[in-house]
Amino acid sequence: MAKPPPSPATPALLDQKFWRNFAKNVWEKKALVLKSVKSGLLEMTDAEIFELLVLYADRCRELNDPTGFKFFIDGFKAEEGDVLQVLPEKEDKSLLGYHTRMKAMFPDYCLVCDELLQVNLKKQPLLTEFTDELYRHVGFPNRFSEMGLYLGNYRKTPFGVHVDSCGVFSFPVAGVKRFRLWEPEYVKKNPSLDRAFKYDKHKKASQLLEVKPGDMAYWPSSAWHIAESDGSFSATWSLGVWVDQPHKEMVSNSLKNLLNKKIGAAGNKVTTAFKNLHSGSGEVSELPEAYRQSMELLKNLTAEELQETFLKSWMQHISMQGFKTIPSTAKKITAKSEVRLRSERSLILWQQSLTSKNKIYFCFGGVLVESKKSGGLMKLVKALNAGETCLVGAFLKSSSLTEELDSLQALTNAGALANS
Numbered sequence: 331m332a333k334p335p336p337s338p339a340t341p342a343l344l345d346q347k348f349w350r351n352f353a354k355n356v357w358e359k360k361a362l363v364l365k366s367v368k369s370g371l372l373e374m375t376d377a378e379i380f381e382l383l384v385l386y387a388d389r390c391r392e393l394n395d396p397t398g399f400k401f402f403i404d405g406f407k408a409e410e411g412d413v414l415q416v417l418p419e420k421e422d423k424s425l426l427g428y429h430t431r432m433k434a435m436f437p438d439y440c441l442v443c444d445e446l447l448q449v450n451l452k453k454q455p456l457l458t459e460f461t462d463e464l465y466r467h468v469g470f471p472n473r474f475s476e477m478g479l480y481l482g483n484y485r486k487t488p489f490g491v492h493v494d495s496c497g498v499f500s501f502p503v504a505g506v507k508r509f510r511l512w513e514p515e516y517v518k519k520n521p522s523l524d525r526a527f528k529y530d531k532h533k534k535a536s537q538l539l540e541v542k543p544g545d546m547a548y549w550p551s552s553a554w555h556i557a558e559s560d561g562s563f564s565a566t567w568s569l570g571v572w573v574d575q576p577h578k579e580m581v582s583n584s585l586k587n588l589l590n591k592k593i594g595a596a597g598n599k600v601t602t603a604f605k606n607l608h609s610g611s612g613e614v615s616e617l618p619e620a621y622r623q624s625m626e627l628l629k630n631l632t633a634e635e636l637q638e639t640f641l642k643s644w645m646q647h648i649s650m651q652g653f654k655t656i657p658s659t660a661k662k663i664t665a666k667s668e669v670r671l672r673s674e675r676s677l678i679l680w681q682q683s684l685t686s687k688n689k690i691y692f693c694f695g696g697v698l699v700e701s702k703k704s705g706g707l708m709k710l711v712k713a714l715n716a717g718e719t720c721l722v723g724a725f726l727k728s729s730s731l732t733e734e735l736d737s738l739q740a741l742t743n744a745g746a747l748a749n750s
């Protein structure tokens with residue numbers, strides 16, 4: 331990647347023109363540096379980020395579970411129990427305050443917080459504004475995107491030169507950030523680069539991206555990379571868009587569910603009855619009865635069944651909004667609850683069953699619930715999706731109240747609703 335220099339330092343607007351060009355010429359093709367990017371994502375101040383970190387850390391301390399945080403000392407990952415001891419605290423007062431406390435203990439540390447934005451739902455639209463445009467132009471990820479915050483004074487990425495199965499957008503919050511990249515072909519010829527921390531002789535063949543707060547860097551999933559710093563403090567948002575799930579896997583996953591359901595109990599047999607395994611000459615031409623029955627099932631699949639299977643999988647997939655997790659809520663729903671959508675951008679998705687007229691599927695955050703069309707849930711969901719605040723009891727019918735409340739509770743647990 332020695333030749334093509336990063337893009338020139340002109341203030342960049344992430345408008346339609348930018349995204350069209352990005353999708354056509356940059357995405358999964360080459361690295362890019364944009365100076366002074368105008369994006370909501372960069373509007374979050376370091377004070378707000380510190381507040382989010384403390385909020386998340388407080389929750390981890392309360393649950394005695396540091397999941398979501400990783401801590402590296404001199405490139406080595408700390409044990410879970412130790413991570414809880416080094417998380418940001420309110421008394422640190424700021425990112426720099428936290429850094430001062432850490433620096434005194436660790437000359438080289440790195441704190442990684444995955445999915446920090448999930449802590450504060452109000453800040454989530456800043457991220458989804460960006461990802462919505464990205465997906466509109468390059469396609470919805472078959473896997474997901476992950477947003478993480480990296481902070482510390484580490485001189486090199488703790489795991490050395492590496493490659494991930496994701497394209498990365500990097501947004502520095504504090505400090506200057508340098509990323510060194512190599513083409514996959516070069517690393518193939520120079521395998522010693524894999525996990526390397528010392529690579530002076532390979533620097534000539536690398537491309538160096540340098541970004542500061544307000545800028546954005548991007549590199550494709552094929553780029554081998556390492557972050558470098560001079561040992562001063564830096565904090566960076568990193569959005570990884572995973573590209574390791576091809577369409578064929580989506581199709582086979584959906585079909586697997588359908589086939590499992592279709593084959594039913596016969597599919598659980600762990601031995602197969604047969605008449606002859608092969609002829610005297612070794613030819614195999616006879617299918618056991620179990621296979622013949624399965625073939626019949628496949629032949630009898632209707633277009634509606636296939637359509638419903640794929641549509642249901644697709645709905646479940648997009649209900650995650652391209653993320654690995656969606657924040658869930660703990661809210662008990664009764665007929666007396668007044669509810670509204672958690673976010674007007676995050677609708678409860680639904681579809682009519684194609685194989686059963688009186689069946690409707692609802693979906694949020696990957697959770698699929700089935701309901702009767704004759705019930706009141708459909709009306710309630712439409713009103714919620716239109717932005718209304720609704721009294722649950724005014725919609726759900728008394729004849730199927732328990733069942734519909736259960737369905738609504740499942741969608742609520744998945745994070746669909748907020749208190750009015």
Ligand SMILES: [Fe+2]
Pocket residue numbers: 492493494555
């Ligand atoms: Fe990486």
